Amino acid sequence: MSGGTREDGNHDQAHTDEAALSARLRRLGEGLGQARGRAVEPSDDTGGDRATTASGYAKGFRLSSELVGGVLVGAGLGWGIDRLLGISPWGFIVFLLLGFAAGVLNVMRSAGVAPGAKPDSGPSAGRKQ
């Protein structure tokens, strides 16, 4: 076939060259696309990260303050009960643990994982049973 084209002259030669060239171009384009895709994806990710950094930071603050709040209230209440009833250190131990549980509950509610004391608490809790 290639002999035929050679005999036919320059025109067909140019045609096959063009086909080969376009095939090479396509391959190159695909390769570039892949490389660009690979290059773009991570940078896109970091861009997204940067965009969510502010809200992620706000969320981190929110969740940590919820947890710390629960633990602090539990510890404070336990300490107060110990002082009041003179049962140190049992009140502190029990209420610190309960406060930790309350803090985790706060965090889960704040993150929307657990049903809160909100309208959806009844039905979803009922479904679980």
Added chain:
Amino acid sequence: MTVDPIHQFAIQDIAPLFTVGGKHFAFTNSALYMFIIVILVSALMIAATIPRAIVPGRLQSAAEMSYEFVANTVRSSAGTEGMKFFPFVFTLFMFVLFANMIGLIPYSFTVTSQLIVTATLALAVFFIVVIYGFWRNGLKFLKLFVPKGVPVYILPAIVVIEILSFMSRPISHSVRLFANMLAGHITLQVFAGFIIMLAGFGVVGWFGAALPFILVVMLIALEFLVAFLQAYVFAILTCIYLNDAIHPGH
């Protein structure tokens, strides 16, 4: 040249007032800024409502936008009945917003970077919720602590945990605003300090100082966002807590 990033939060006495039991009470820079905030908010609202134009001017539309914004927040998270608390929520929102924004002016004092201020605001919300909740619902308010559909044998522990969770609200409510403002201002100060320190190294330092300078410019923009966002978060949390007082234990 060193920069003290905490110095900006120092409370300074402006005028001593009186002494009670060995404690000195004084008119401080914090109190001065609170007065400035209240005067500015009042001035904005009064000046904006004087024209009463149907087509609002610049000032009036700013006031109307803030009204609409807070009113929508209250309606969406506390219901139409929550609108009776609108003046309270609006006052809180404007106070916190102006405190945060004025704090971003260089050399000014940030009222909301003091835990005692935010804790007072959060405790006011907490006590309003408790008192109004009992006044409106009576003992039914306690249903807030008894989630539905919980087996009886773990109910006592759950109730104690719910009460602790309820009591921890003012802490997270106040610490969130306080910590955001404190951290933001310290970060700004530290990076601004880098500019001065690097610039002290001569010509090479000037180029080095450009980096923290760019960062400070970006941080300032972020801080404006945080200032608004935290005021909004404070208001919306207030609405959510008030909603518990209005409709406890669904």
